Amino acid sequence: MDRVDEDLGDQLKLYVQAALGRKARDLLLLDVRELTTLADVFMLCSGRSNRQVSAIADHIRRFLKDHGIRPLYVEGMKEGHWVLLDYGQVVIHVFYEPVRQFYDLESLWADARPLSIDEIIDQLPDDDQTDGAIT
Numbered sequence: 001m002d003r004v005d006e007d008l009g010d011q012l013k014l015y016v017q018a019a020l021g022r023k024a025r026d027l028l029l030l031d032v033r034e035l036t037t038l039a040d041v042f043m044l045c046s047g048r049s050n051r052q053v054s055a056i057a058d059h060i061r062r063f064l065k066d067h068g069i070r071p072l073y074v075e076g077m078k079e080g081h082w083v084l085l086d087y088g089q090v091v092i093h094v095f096y097e098p099v100r101q102f103y104d105l106e107s108l109w110a111d112a113r114p115l116s117i118d119e120i121i122d123q124l125p126d127d128d129q130t131d132g133a134i135t
Contacts (some may be wrong), residue, residue: 008040008089009120011069015090016120018063019045022056024094030112039091041115044105046097050080057083057094 012029019027024045033040047053054077061071064087073086081099085092093105 011090012041012043012115013120013123014064014067014069015043015060015087015092016117017124018060019043019056019092019094020121020124021063022047022052022059024056025097026100027117028106029115029117030106030109031115032109032112035109035112039086040089041091042105042109042112043090043092044095044100045093046095046100047080048097050096052080053083053094053096054078054080057085057092060085060092060094 016027016029024047026044026046028044030042030044031040032038032042045056047056057074057077057080061074064070069087071085071087074084076083081096082103083092083094085094093100095103
């Protein structure tokens with residue numbers, strides 16, 4: 001793995017840890033480096049209500065800020081249907097589950113290579129590995 005990939009992998013641990021901190025569901029990482037210049041990775045996750053979606057997104061934003069990482073752009077926090085957190089290399093989409101199904105970004109970016117989150121989760125502290133968060 002080249003140096004850029006190692007740096008990105010270290011950052012992805014923080015992003016995953018942040019999302020799992022509020023029990024984000026159906027976490028998916030898509031490597032979009034070969035498909036777009038918008039970002040290197042899209043992270044998708046879901047919440048069961050618009051309140052949970054906003055809570056997940058707010059926790060991600062605060063957790064990453066505590067680690068010196070600030071978003072370039074945030075959209076959708078008040079509504080809680082689809083929150084977009086743009087961190088440059090990583091763009092995070094936090095969806096209310098029915099909205100995620102409707103927009104189906106997984107199909108839109110079907111050519112993107114999914115990244116394994118199992119290895120990332122295995123490296124997180126035990127208190128951040130939540131049962132049922134990844135389905």
